[in-house]
Amino acid sequence: MSDDDDLFGGTGETRTRLPEGDGADGYGSARRSGRSAGRSPSRSVVTVIGVVVLLIAAIAFANRDDSSSDGGDDGGGGSGSKAAPTAPTGEKPVSGKAGGIPSGYAKSQQGVESATANYAVALGSADMFNKARRHAIVDTVYTPTVASERKPALDKVYAGESFLARIGLNKDGSAPNGTTFVSRIIPVGTKVTKFGGGSATVEIWYSSLFGLAGENTENPVSESWFTNTYEMRWVGGDWKVADFKQKDGPVPVGRDQRASTADDMAKAVEEFGGFTYAR
Numbered sequence: 552m553s554d555d556d557d558l559f560g561g562t563g564e565t566r567t568r569l570p571e572g573d574g575a576d577g578y579g580s581a582r583r584s585g586r587s588a589g590r591s592p593s594r595s596v597v598t599v600i601g602v603v604v605l606l607i608a609a610i611a612f613a614n615r616d617d618s619s620s621d622g623g624d625d626g627g628g629g630s631g632s633k634a635a636p637t638a639p640t641g642e643k644p645v646s647g648k649a650g651g652i653p654s655g656y657a658k659s660q661q662g663v664e665s666a667t668a669n670y671a672v673a674l675g676s677a678d679m680f681n682k683a684r685r686h687a688i689v690d691t692v693y694t695p696t697v698a699s700e701r702k703p704a705l706d707k708v709y710a711g712e713s714f715l716a717r718i719g720l721n722k723d724g725s726a727p728n729g730t731t732f733v734s735r736i737i738p739v740g741t742k743v744t745k746f747g748g749g750s751a752t753v754e755i756w757y758s759s760l761f762g763l764a765g766e767n768t769e770n771p772v773s774e775s776w777f778t779n780t781y782e783m784r785w786v787g788g789d790w791k792v793a794d795f796k797q798k799d800g801p802v803p804v805g806r807d808q809r810a811s812t813a814d815d816m817a818k819a820v821e822e823f824g825g826f827t828y829a830r
Contacts, residue, residue, distance in 0.1 A: 569619040606818045643671070645827060650687040655825045656790050661830045662749070664741040666780050666790035667753040668828035674757060674792075675736035680709055680724035694784055694791040719763045719770040728766030731817040738828055749785035750793075754778055756801065764816040771818050 645653040645665065653669045654661035670692040678684035685705060689698045708714060712722055719727065726732035737758045743750035755778065762772035781795040811819075 625791050645829070652688065652691045652693040654691065654789055658749075658785055658790075660746050662742045663746070663751040663753055663783050664743060664830035665828060667755055667783060667792075668738045668741055668830070670792055671738060671755050671757065671779060671781070672736050672825060672828065674758075675734060677732050677734040679705075680715075680720065680732070680734070682710070682724075685709060694786050694793050697791075697793055719768060726763060727823065728767070728811075730768055732765045732818055733760050733762055733764055733816070733820050735760045735820070735825070741830060744780075751783045751790075753781045753783055755781065764813045764820065766813050768813070771810075771813070776800055798823050 562699060585715050588745060606769075645655055647653075647655045649655075652673045653665075656666040673692055675687045676688075678688060686702055689702050689705065693701060709724065715722060715724060719730075721727060736758070739756045739758060741756075742754045743751060744754060757777060757779070759775045760772055761775065762768070762770045763773050777799060778801070779795050779797045782793040783790050784793045
């Protein structure tokens with residue numbers, strides 16, 4: 552049996568075409584006199600052509616790009632729609648970096664989803680607890696107007712002694728000796744709920760690791776789940792954050808797994824790097 556017959560439900564029989572002059576078809580029976588070989592194609596040729604057509608159709612279907620409409624201006628990713636495919640689409644997600652943060656996204660739904668994921672990672676990182684790095688992140692991910700407004704407010708929050716003490720950090724935002732501060736966002740998925748006219752609304756569902764890895768710490772690294780909604784704007788040839796809000800969940804059921812030691816957690820944070828996210 553040939554592979555083609557197996558794939559497309561063939562009979563499994565191999566047909567041998569004998570010479571036209573022998574008066575028999577491939578199964579040894581006499582040819583019908585009413586059909587001239589010069590006027591109609593043989594059944595074998597028709598079968599081969601049919602298999603080839605089916606193969607071409609199958610290949611085209613398998614390779615079709617369901618996200619080809621990402622660049623359109625319609626909503627396309629409303630709350631009731633299915634998630635976009637996770638397979639790579641071939642569109643380059645980012646062209647460079649600004650302040651160590653991926654930047655230079657396409658002006659498309661795919662581009663704004665990629666920007667949102669990477670900006671969320673930066674805004675949720677431990678670098679936000681360092682003033683110089685925080686300012687660089689804010690200047691990169693926010694629109695210029697919002698960035699200038701947010702920096703003083705964020706400085707006040709992140710420098711607040713009560714806030715830092717509650718987390719377990721020193722007054723300068725550093726981790727106490729013998730501990731490693733962990734603050735990471737791991738995106739699970741993104742969804743565009745509005746797109747068009749140089750603006751977009753994007754939701755991102757993610758898991759967050761936050762706390763201090765160290766012996767006898769009162770704030771061990773724990774996991775949380777959130778969904779952020781970002782208002783994005785196309786400014787200066789790239790996507791920027793204009794505003795965002797956060798809500799809890801969806802939260803999965805936790806498995807009965809033994810928590811790792813503080814040393815293992817600290818080593819994991821130091822040894823496992825992050826990703827550049829792309830839809």
